[in-house]
Structures are given as C-alpha cells and as structure tokens.
Amino acid sequence: MTDIRSFEAPKEAGFxxxxxLLKPRVMSLVVFTAMVGLLVAPVHLHPVVAFTAILFIALGAGASGALNMWWDADIDAIMRRTKGRPVPAGLVQPGEALAIGLALSGISVVMLALATNILAGALLAFTIFFYAVVYSMWLKRSTPQNIVIGGAAxxxxxxxxxxxxxxxxxxxxxxMFMLIFMWTPPHxxxxxxxxxxxxxxxxxxMLTVTHGKKVTRNHVLGYTLALIPFALGLGFTSIGGPVYLAVSVLLNAEFLRGAYRIWKRDEVMAxxxxxxxxxxxxxxxxLYLFLHFGALLVEAVLHSSGMGGW
Amino acid sequence: MAFPAPEHEIHRRRFSRNLGVGLTLVCFVALVFALTVVKVTNGDLGHANDAPGMLGSTVPIAPELPAPAPATGAVSP
Incomplete structure (x- = not known):
C-alpha cells in the first residue's frame, strides 16, 4: 500500500x-543612482514624469535580473550565496523567469521612452541587453575580466x-558612469x-579562481588607484562643488587605505x-558609492538654494 | 436560482499571487492615467505628435506660400 502521507506537494511561489526574481537589493541601488542622475540634471522634470522614469529604469534593471536568473539557474544552484533564489529553489520555473524578464524589459523600455525621450529608452534597452546577453550569457563564464566589462551594466x-x-x-x-564602472572591480x-x-x-x-588571490589583491589596488581620478574629477564639473569634493577626498583616502591593506596581506594572514x-x-x-551619490544630491540642493557649486 | 460556485483550492493557494498581480495592474493603470494628465496639461505631447498638422502638435502648420508671379519675359540684368 502506498503511503500518501509521504507525498509532498511542489512548493507554490507567492508574489x-x-x-x-527582480533582485530588489540591486534595484535599490539602481533607484538611488538613477534618481541622483535625474535630480542633479539641469533640466527639471514634472514629479510624476520623474517618478515614472525612475520606476521604469528600476523595472528594466529588475527585468535584466530575471533574465540573469533564468540563464544562470544551473550555477546559482551550486553557489551557497545564490542557491536560495526562486529558480534554483524550485519555486519559479525557468520559463516563467524568462517570460517575466522579456515582458518587463519591453514594458520598461517603451514606458521610459514614452514618459521621457527615445534616447533614454534606447539606453535602457542597451543596458538590459548588456547585462543579460553580454555579461550573463557571454562574459561571465568565459573570462576573469567578466565583472570589469559587465560592471558597465x-x-x-x-x-x-x-x-x-x-x-x-x-x-x-x-x-557618473565611470565612477560606478571603475568602482565595481575592487568592490x-x-x-x-x-x-x-x-x-x-x-x-x-573569477579572477581569484583563474589567477589566484595574490593577483586579485594587486588588481584591487590597481583599480582603486584608477577609480580615484574619476571620483575626484566629478567634483570639478557643474554638478560637483566643495561639499562633494571634501567628501570624495575623505572616501577615496579611506578606500585607498583599505585596498593597500588588502594588497599587503597574504592568504595566511587573511x-x-x-x-x-x-x-x-x-x-x-x-558606503563609498552611496556617499558619493549622496554628496551629489547635497550639492544639487545647495545649488537650488543659491549655494554650493563652484 | 444561481448558487455561488464552490471556491477551488487553487484560488486559496494562489491568493497572494493574484492579489499582487491585481494591485500591480491597478497601479500601472493609475500611473499611465497620471502621466497622460501631466503630459496633456503641460502641452508636452511628445516627439511623436510634434509634426505640423498632427493632432495635438505644438508646431504650427506653415502658411501657404503666395503663388509665384507670372513671367513677364523681361531679362533680368
């Protein structure tokens, strides 16, 4: 006789x-940086239009996250950090993740283009393509420089x-693009x-796997040094100012100190x-990235009240 | 007399998912409505309609050019 009590129904995915699937933690960073990019711009949008733009930029990022989870389900199931994601956990079918990713990509690009302009929509479409196809499908499994180029997304x-x-x-x-692009590798x-x-x-x-940790430590220091001119350079543009520059100098000094300490250590010490x-x-x-963009926002507020800037 | 259909087990099981999708769609409709109101009241009907003669265009239709004067046969210097 079959014991039906031992039968376990498949887990049902909730909303x-x-x-x-949309990687809400990554989306929160996207919302923040996109919002800063939009608010520090010299042209001011109507609040409803600005809200719509940020919402669909975030949704586009979420869509690329769903496409990434569909494609990477096999390796996500192996890694401790990612095995609880909805697809490897068996809560969402890979086909569902693909369908949601494609549908949300289309909606977000069209809505952003209609709400703001065609160039913004095209850039969002390119970002989704870059993350899902160039990074996830191509670079991630083929080169240790995957996150350097993929960081562009x-x-x-x-x-x-x-x-x-x-x-x-x-x-x-x-x-602003270069600040995040150069920050991604050491991070x-x-x-x-x-x-x-x-x-x-x-x-x-990953670089740690293919070239070892010593080389990775060298790269952390090298990319941190390469990041600094872009972070400080932003302070001399129309959206920068003394507040941003002061914050940036302190943050870069601390980040460089940390990278130097990583470089000085070996595996035994670590x-x-x-x-x-x-x-x-x-x-x-x-914190480094959050405070840099936060300082840009402070400068924008100071600009609008007649202070700040150069 | 119609009897209410008995609730299927799947409706209870998928309640959170259906509620989430429903609320998302309502929010989307509200957002598109708000966006439309803002665009119409600001006269910002966008690039697609901004061609002369299009409904809602902000570009005036060019006045018809006067007909060219008839040739008199005179040779200009």
Missing part, C-alpha cells in the same frame, strides 16, 4: 518570490536618469576574496583573521 542607471531629464549625454553623465573582487569557494565550485572564472580586512573593505565600498 514575493516573483519580486525576488550597473553603471548606466545614473546616465539614463540624466538623459531622461536632459535628452542628451554629457561629461557629468559620463563621469566585487573584495567579495570574491572571501567567497572564492563558491565561484570555484560553480566553475565561474585566513588567520577570517578575511576581516577584505570584509571591511567590501562593506566600506558600499
């Missing part, structure tokens, strides 16, 4: 599981916000240094204190 939101307001690209938008490699095992198991050619420095630098890198 929240579909929201998880995360760098576009403030530029799209700026373009949504002004209708064109400028030096300011370019430098991600600091994480990879203490999450190395995950990437090894999944066969993702394992002895359970990657204390690497974890601290990773956490600080999040």
């Amino acid at each position: 929240g599981d579909f929201v998880q 995360g760098a576009f939101p403030p530029m799209i916000g700026w373009v949504a307001a002004t209708g064109s690209v400028s030096v300011e938008a370019g430098l 991600f490699w600091a994480l990879a240094l203490f999450m190395n095992e995950d990437y090894s198991k999944a066969g993702v050619p 394992e002895a204190d359970n990657y204390k420095v690497e974890k601290a630098v990773f956490r600080f890198s999040l």
Whole structure:
C-alpha cells in the first residue's frame, strides 16, 4: 500500500518570490543612482514624469535580473550565496523567469521612452541587453575580466536618469558612469576574496579562481588607484562643488587605505583573521558609492538654494 | 436560482499571487492615467505628435506660400 502521507506537494511561489526574481537589493541601488542622475540634471522634470522614469529604469534593471536568473539557474544552484533564489529553489520555473524578464524589459523600455525621450529608452534597452546577453550569457563564464566589462551594466542607471531629464549625454553623465564602472572591480573582487569557494565550485572564472588571490589583491589596488581620478574629477564639473569634493577626498583616502591593506596581506594572514580586512573593505565600498551619490544630491540642493557649486 | 460556485483550492493557494498581480495592474493603470494628465496639461505631447498638422502638435502648420508671379519675359540684368 502506498503511503500518501509521504507525498509532498511542489512548493507554490507567492508574489514575493516573483519580486525576488527582480533582485530588489540591486534595484535599490539602481533607484538611488538613477534618481541622483535625474535630480542633479539641469533640466527639471514634472514629479510624476520623474517618478515614472525612475520606476521604469528600476523595472528594466529588475527585468535584466530575471533574465540573469533564468540563464544562470544551473550555477546559482551550486553557489551557497545564490542557491536560495526562486529558480534554483524550485519555486519559479525557468520559463516563467524568462517570460517575466522579456515582458518587463519591453514594458520598461517603451514606458521610459514614452514618459521621457527615445534616447533614454534606447539606453535602457542597451543596458538590459548588456547585462543579460553580454555579461550573463557571454562574459561571465568565459573570462576573469567578466565583472570589469559587465560592471558597465550597473553603471548606466545614473546616465539614463540624466538623459531622461536632459535628452542628451554629457561629461557629468559620463563621469557618473565611470565612477560606478571603475568602482565595481575592487568592490566585487573584495567579495570574491572571501567567497572564492563558491565561484570555484560553480566553475565561474573569477579572477581569484583563474589567477589566484595574490593577483586579485594587486588588481584591487590597481583599480582603486584608477577609480580615484574619476571620483575626484566629478567634483570639478557643474554638478560637483566643495561639499562633494571634501567628501570624495575623505572616501577615496579611506578606500585607498583599505585596498593597500588588502594588497599587503597574504592568504595566511587573511585566513588567520577570517578575511576581516577584505570584509571591511567590501562593506566600506558600499558606503563609498552611496556617499558619493549622496554628496551629489547635497550639492544639487545647495545649488537650488543659491549655494554650493563652484 | 444561481448558487455561488464552490471556491477551488487553487484560488486559496494562489491568493497572494493574484492579489499582487491585481494591485500591480491597478497601479500601472493609475500611473499611465497620471502621466497622460501631466503630459496633456503641460502641452508636452511628445516627439511623436510634434509634426505640423498632427493632432495635438505644438508646431504650427506653415502658411501657404503666395503663388509665384507670372513671367513677364523681361531679362533680368
């Protein structure tokens, strides 16, 4: 006789599981940087239009996250950090993730173009394509430089916000892009240094796996040095000012100190204190980006009240 | 007399999902409505309609040019 009590029905996905497909934590960063890009622009949009623009930029980022989860379901199931995601957990079918990703991509691009302008919509479409196809499908599994080039996808939101307001690209938008683009490698490699095992198991050619941790430590310092001119340079543009520059100098000094400490260490030292420095630098890198964009927002408020700027 | 259909188990199981989708669609409709009101009241009907003669265009239709004067046969210097 069959014991039907042992039968376990498949888990049912709730609405929240579909929201998880959109990577809400990444979306929060996209919302913040896109909002800053839009608010610091010299052209001011109606609040409803601005809200719509930020919403659909975030939704576009979420759509690319769903496409990434559809494509990477096999390696997500192996890595500890990602195995609880809705597709590898069996809550959402891969086909559903693909359908949601494609549908939301189309809706977000069309709505952004209609609400603001065609260039903003086109840039969002390119960002989704870049993250889903260039990064997820191509670079991620083929080169240890995957996150350097793939980081461009995360760098576009403030530029799209700026373009949504002004209708064109400028030096300011370019430098906001470069700030995130150059920040991504040291931020991600600091994480990879203490999450190395995950990437090894999944066969993702992360720099720590292909070239070892010593080379990764060199790269963290090198990219941090390369990041500094872009971060400081933004302070001398029309959206910068003394407040931004002061904040940026302090943040870059601290980030450089952290990168230097990572560079000076070896594996014996890192394992002895359970990657204390690497974890601290990773956490600080999040604050670094948040405070840079926060300082730009402060400058924009000061500008509008007749203060700030050069 | 019509009897209410018995609630199927799947309706209870998928209540959160259906509610979420329903509320999202309502919010989307409200957003499109608000956006339309803002665009119409601001006269910002967008690039697509901004051609002379199009409904809602902000570009005036060019006045008809006067007919060219008939040739007199005189040779201009």
